[in-house]
Amino acid sequence: xxxxxxxxxxxxxxxxxxxxxxxxxxxxxxxxxxxxxxxxxxxxxxxxxxxxxxxxxxxxxxxxxxxxxxxxxxxxxxxxxxxxxxxxxxxxxxxxxxxxxxxxxxxxxxxxxxxxxxxxxxxxxxxxxxxxxxxxxxxxxxxxxxxxxxxxxxxxxxxxxxxxxxxxxxxxxxxxxxxxxxxxxxxxxxxxxxxxxxxxxxxxxxxxxxxxxxxxxxxxxxxxxxxxxxxxxxxxxxxxxxxxxxxxxxxxxxxxxxxxxxxxxxxxxxxxxxxx
Ligand code: SF4
Numbered sequence: 301x302x303x304x305x306x307x308x309x310x311x312x313x314x315x316x317x318x319x320x321x322x323x324x325x326x327x328x329x330x331x332x333x334x335x336x337x338x339x340x341x342x343x344x345x346x347x348x349x350x351x352x353x354x355x356x357x358x359x360x361x362x363x364x365x366x367x368x369x370x371x372x373x374x375x376x377x378x379x380x381x382x383x384x385x386x387x388x389x390x391x392x393x394x395x396x397x398x399x400x401x402x403x404x405x406x407x408x409x410x411x412x413x414x415x416x417x418x419x420x421x422x423x424x425x426x427x428x429x430x431x432x433x434x435x436x437x438x439x440x441x442x443x444x445x446x447x448x449x450x451x452x453x454x455x456x457x458x459x460x461x462x463x464x465x466x467x468x469x470x471x472x473x474x475x476x477x478x479x480x481x482x483x484x485x486x487x488x489x490x491x492x493x494x495x496x497x498x499x500x501x502x503x504x505x506x507x508x509x510x511x512x513x514x515x516x517x518x519x520x521x522x523x524x525x526x527x528x529x530x531x532x533x534x535x536x537x538x539x540x541x542x543x544x545x546x547x548x549x550x551x552x553x554x555x556x557x558x559x560x561x562x563x564x565x566x567x568x569x570x571x572x573x574x575x576x
Contacts, residue, residue: 324476333490342525343525344508361385362374365403368407376405377405388420433459438453446483447464454500460499468486469486513525519535522539523543523546527559
């Protein structure tokens, strides 16, 4: 019943936000979604795929390794992996123990080694060792789910794709752009709100916002550029001095400034704790 208690400014703001999200027309939601997209583009000009790669096979392998692991850790491991297994056939014929040792620090290394070997085998058997550039072909390969397929399509083939990871899932629902919880339904619902050409970069920007500003437990509402467009404003602290301390990443001070908050309120940080 907390949402029905009109009282402090924050609660009224939150109550007003909920009212807006319930009464918003489809056109209104689309317009707000597009505004959110424009603000995100200004807020995160550095948004990009953070998994290092130079070809589709490397990105496929890196994405498999990124499950339950930070991109930073994956990027520490992949130079050796890519050098040892440059072709799909190399994964297909890999010595399991050797591969497991190389990727051990990314966690779940037995499952991941299995996925990499089976992916290599699938590519050799069905696609002449090449990573295909179609969603239907990609998702039929071992170890490649829809999320991974969209990452590969968007970033290695230039085919627009929406990547519904944990951040994307949380943020679009906080913004009231969809109430769906199934990743495929979220993908379709959000895809309908934005031009297809924007899907890949939109995904990167939403994920950046989720990592750096609107985190799961403590969103930095009081230092967020989307405060005026977000019905969930108030989920996290709205006091700028408190919220600024929650901003993460190498551009935390720029993020504060973009939200109209004194950058000096942001403490020093090394930018290394951006959990996936
Ligand atoms: S940080 Fe707060 S205001 Fe910003 S998007 Fe997240 S819930 Fe909304």
